Amino acid sequence: MTCFVSSLTPRQGRFSAYGTTVLGESGGIVVSTINQLEHCSGVERAAALARQQRQAVLISRTLRIDAVDPLDFFAAGTDSYGGERGVLADPGEMLTLVGVGVCDRIDVQTSSRSRFTTVEKEWNRRLERLVTEGPFIKGAGPLLMGGFAFDPEQPGSNTWKTHLSASFVLPKYLLTVRKDGCWLTANRWIAPDENETEIARIWEQEQAELLQRASQSLRDKGPATWEVEEVAPQRWKETVRQSAADIRAGILRKVVLARELRLKAAHPFVPEAVLSQLRREQTNNYLFAMERGNSCFVGATPERLVKRDGDQLLSACMASTIRRSEDPDEDRQLKEQLMQDAKNREEHAAVVSMIRAVFQRECESVEIPDAPTLYTVRNMHHLFTPVTGYTRSDTTLLSMVGHLHPTPAMGGFPQADATAMIREREGMDRGWFAGPVGWIDRNGDGEFVVAIRSGVLRDKCAFLFAGCGIVGDSDPESEYEETKIKFQPMLSALKGAGEE
Ligand SMILES: C=C(O[C@@H]1C=C(C(=O)O)C=C[C@H]1O)C(=O)O
Numbered sequence: 001m002t003c004f005v006s007s008l009t010p011r012q013g014r015f016s017a018y019g020t021t022v023l024g025e026s027g028g029i030v031v032s033t034i035n036q037l038e039h040c041s042g043v044e045r046a047a048a049l050a051r052q053q054r055q056a057v058l059i060s061r062t063l064r065i066d067a068v069d070p071l072d073f074f075a076a077g078t079d080s081y082g083g084e085r086g087v088l089a090d091p092g093e094m095l096t097l098v099g100v101g102v103c104d105r106i107d108v109q110t111s112s113r114s115r116f117t118t119v120e121k122e123w124n125r126r127l128e129r130l131v132t133e134g135p136f137i138k139g140a141g142p143l144l145m146g147g148f149a150f151d152p153e154q155p156g157s158n159t160w161k162t163h164l165s166a167s168f169v170l171p172k173y174l175l176t177v178r179k180d181g182c183w184l185t186a187n188r189w190i191a192p193d194e195n196e197t198e199i200a201r202i203w204e205q206e207q208a209e210l211l212q213r214a215s216q217s218l219r220d221k222g223p224a225t226w227e228v229e230e231v232a233p234q235r236w237k238e239t240v241r242q243s244a245a246d247i248r249a250g251i252l253r254k255v256v257l258a259r260e261l262r263l264k265a266a267h268p269f270v271p272e273a274v275l276s277q278l279r280r281e282q283t284n285n286y287l288f289a290m291e292r293g294n295s296c297f298v299g300a301t302p303e304r305l306v307k308r309d310g311d312q313l314l315s316a317c318m319a320s321t322i323r324r325s326e327d328p329d330e331d332r333q334l335k336e337q338l339m340q341d342a343k344n345r346e347e348h349a350a351v352v353s354m355i356r357a358v359f360q361r362e363c364e365s366v367e368i369p370d371a372p373t374l375y376t377v378r379n380m381h382h383l384f385t386p387v388t389g390y391t392r393s394d395t396t397l398l399s400m401v402g403h404l405h406p407t408p409a410m411g412g413f414p415q416a417d418a419t420a421m422i423r424e425r426e427g428m429d430r431g432w433f434a435g436p437v438g439w440i441d442r443n444g445d446g447e448f449v450v451a452i453r454s455g456v457l458r459d460k461c462a463f464l465f466a467g468c469g470i471v472g473d474s475d476p477e478s479e480y481e482e483t484k485i486k487f488q489p490m491l492s493a494l495k496g497a498g499e500e
């Protein structure tokens with residue numbers, strides 16, 4: 001069937017009818033005679049629009065599908081889309097996103113703060129030429145998945161050459177899994193000279209193939225053993241000692257220092273096996289994976305940076321750590337100790353005061369409890385203070401990411417001094433470790449987490465990172481022990497991923 005668009009009127013704003021949305025800024029495109037296209041599919045409408053406009057149009061089609069396990073879907077993408085896959089799941093798996101393939105990408109290699117707004121502008125520009133088909137489901141439809149490097153001014157290392165300073169993907173196929181169902185979104189640019197029937201045929205074929213493979217659930221295992229190189233532990237402790245002394249001297253209030261483990265195995269690490277193990281072990285955490293070519297950045301973090309849902313903004317202050325014990329009595333004592341400990345309260349307070357200040361500046365109203373509670377994950381307890389705000393109209397998700405990152409949970413306080421100290425003293429490229437990773441949809445809603453408890457998998461190598469908040473009272477030996485606990489989630493997942 002051929003669809004004709006009889007008249008197109010440039011208009012400000014947003015138009016939505018009959019499951020089709022065409023967004024247009026001033027001078028953009030809006031279908032004013034959309035009724036005539038009612039009988040056409042989204043692909044047909046998009047193709048008609050592309051011909052009429054003589055420019056490519058983005059079509060995004062969402063279908064409800066039968067339940068599929070997100071990691072089976074991720075694994076199913078290996079052959080056709082290996083190196084171009086992403087996963088984001090929130091704690092409790094209320095929402096899981098798996099993207100495979102690339103419909104479009106926004107890569108920014110800049111050292112300036114503008115990388116956050118650049119991504120936002122580029123995304124909005126693409127949305128000006130969007131046609132959608134299917135139900136509006138939060139977490140489905142056209143959305144970007146990606147992340148930002150911790151500090152683009154750090155000299156880049158070989159480990160992170162695949163993960164640019166900002167890199168986002170509009171997936172070719174997006175699986176959305178929520179408690180109330182599963183959806184599959186297909187995204188594609190349609191050029192004026194493309195044939196809609198052919199595109200529809202390719203979609204059907206590729207989707208059927210992906211879902212068929214996902215249903216077979218064939219996941220490879222990873223290596224069970226490897227050699228570990230601990231990068232410069234003595235030098236790291238010395239840096240901690242020096243930084244704590246500088247804090248006591250009043251140079252700054254807090255700095256987060258991280259270190260690295262390098263693993264070398266006899267067989268390649270398998271991202272889906274590691275993810276599957278992380279999902280099993282690290283409940284209460286966000287799960288994430290971002291593949292870029294032969295490298296997969298993967299982890300399970302407890303820490304939200306910021307979530308936007310309409311006019312509501314949520315953040316979390318998570319800092320201060322104590323180990324867990326299998327003995328319930330001892331575990332209770334450890335929790336109490338963490339709650340009472342002055343050094344840990346100071347580490348946490350630095351985070352709360354910074355996030356509070358940003359929220360008070362950027363929001364109409366802010367709610368923050370007076371005292372932290374405990375947040376428990378498999379290997380440790382943390383102090384936790386949730387933050388809720390209601391936005392002003394000009395507060396966007398990515399502007400908030402830009403204002404918040406790095407919080408004193410990842411960088412330190414004051415922000416600029418701490419970031420400079422990390423750059424100077426850590427002697428390491430953090431890459432995306434401790435950076436914001438997340439998704440943003442066509443309404444500007446989405447969520448970013450802080451990518452800790454993570455590492456890069458590249459063939460037979462894995463590079464893991466963990467850090468600690470250093471304050472005046474920090475003792476190098478106990479901070480070192482704390483990083484060992486923070487390496488546990490990834491080490492355990494890698495191990496489990498290789499076991500029979
Ligand atoms: C930097 C990390 O974690 C951060 C540091 C913490 C601390 O020092 O107590 C706790 C949670 C996170 O804010 C990490 O896990 O690598």
Ligand SMILES: [Mg+2]
Pocket residue numbers: 319320321347468469482
């Ligand atoms: Mg700590």
